[in-house]
Amino acid sequence: MMTSENSTDTPTLSLLLLDDEQCILDSLKRLLRKDYRLITFTQGQEALAYLEENHVDMVMSDMRMPNMDGAEFLCRAKAIIPEAIRILLTGYSDLESTIKAINQGGVYTYIEKPWDNEALQLTLAKAAEHYKLKIEKQRLTGRLANANKELEQFNQRLEQKVSQRTQALQISKQKLAMALNRHQDLFQDVLEMISATIEYRTGLGSAHTKRIALQAKALAVQLKLDECECRRIHLCALLHEIGTVGLTDDMLKQPNISGTNLDETFDNHPVIGADIIGQVKRFEPLTATIRHQNENIDGSGLPEHLAGDDIPVGARIIRVVKDFDYLIAGKQNHKKITVNGAKIWLQKQAGVLYDKNVVNAFLQIISNKSHNQDMEMIYSVGLEAVRPGDVLTEDLTLDNGNTMLKAGQELNDAMITRLRHYEKEYATQVTLFIN
Known part of the structure; x- marks a missing residue:
């Protein structure tokens, strides 16, 4: 049986609730009616039939129900409306079924029963915000596409061919350069699209890139570099993996610390990245830092065997930060070590792979959190x-x-x-x- 309930001011998002106990649905409606447009069902088949004909933004289902449990329902709902946010209500004893639902039904999160009202509302609010951000991103993409015909052509090509290697990216970057020359106000939007390309190619999320960039910027501040240089290093850190689009899938599975790869092609991805970035006039000041991020302080690195202060300071900073992150959390690192172990590694390699001053400053930052309260980190x-x-x-x-x-x-x-x-x-x- 279905019921639908709207508040006086119709909420932006619709939320479908499924539970075989009407009293549970009534309780949820009282709690959520002011925040969402609610559609409720007590039967899974009826809810699926509704989804075949109607769009909803979010779906929340109980786990234990007769005829069709929540895991099966959410899995089938995913096939009908894959873009909707799916949430599971479950008891502690349903852990195995909950894992199944997460794996097969693409569940965004789960809420344990009995729930705490404030916690449930907060969880749904976060899910709604996640959904709105996804929709807003689609809207902004459409807005950029309408800015002018050339940028629309670029966006379409990037959307369709982002998985292609260097050839497709070469075409896209030319259009990107043209767009930047004509539309300086779109700089931030273009930067976000490039970051998305890196994330798509490497399989690393935005949190990884943000973490590297913030730590690199904080390290630049710690070294007392001027404000302009700190901003430039932050931007280089956001884009330091752009060259990976020119690597094969097998190369991307190689270790991420320079000098440990069987194939030096991986170590040279910064050269590809610098060539790509160099095509965009506004990014030209970033090319040296990106190109030389795999140089070793003793001159044994790539691509030009620079040593000491001949290596741009931004490259020396990014090298320390990214290697530290790989040692403790690298996606392809199957032998991760502790944070303390990574600190010891940096100290041992200072003067060989890394600039000693940069290593000391970095260790001071990450070891003294209480002294850096005013720093975004x-x-x-x-x-x-x-x-x-x-x-x-x-x-x-x-x-x-x-x-x-x-x-x-x-x-x-x-x-x-x-x-x-x-x-x-x-x-x-x-x-x-x-x-």
Whole structure:
């Protein structure tokens, strides 16, 4: 049976609720009616039939129901409306089924029963914001496409051929250069599109890029570089992996620390990136930093074997930050080490791979969080350094792909203890990212 309820001022987002207990639906309607346009069902088949004919933005289903459980319903709903946000109501005893729903039904998150009203509202608000941002991104893409015919052609080509290698990117960058010359006010939007290309090619999310960029900028400030240079280094860090679009899939699986690869082609991806960036006039000042990010301080690096101060300071900074991040959290690093272990590595390689002054300044920043309260920064910490009250900036995802803790959660003693048990039981290292 279906019911629909609207508030006086029709909310922006629609929310479909499915539960075989009418009393549960009534409780949810009382709680959520002012925030969403609600459509409720007690039967899974009726809800699926409705989705075949109507659009909804969000779907929330109970797990345990007769005839069709929540995991099956959300999996089938995903096939009908893949863009909708899917949320599962579940009890602790349904953990196995919950994992199934997450894997097969593309569940955004789950809420344990009995729920806390404020926590449920906050979770739904975050899901709604995620959905709105996705829709807003689509709207902005359309707006850019209408700006003029040449930029529209560029956007269409980027959308259709982003997975192609250097040839397609060469065509796109020419159009990008033309657009930048004619539309300086679109600079930020173009930068976001380039970042999305890097994320798509490397499989690394925006959180990774943001973390590297913020740490590189903070390190530049710590070294007392001028404001203009700090901004330039921050921008270089956002774009330092652009050259990976010219690599094969096998090359992208290579280790990410220069000098450890079997194929030097990977170490030379900064050259590809510098050539790409150099085609855009406004980005020309960034090319040297991007090109030389894999040089070694002793002159043994690539591509030109520069040494010491001949290596641009921005390249020396990015080298330290990205290698540190790879050691503790690299996607292709199957032998991750602890944060303390990575610090020791940097110290041992200072004077060989890395600039000693840059290493010392970086270690000072990441080891003295309490002294950097005014600095915009994301810290990489192990469990030995995390404290109750620290707030996660990124989801904590297990090796099996499941999310243990969500971004935005404030850690407490119980959570930290549970993480230490997990680390010990599975003989693994847990790295957290906090601000």
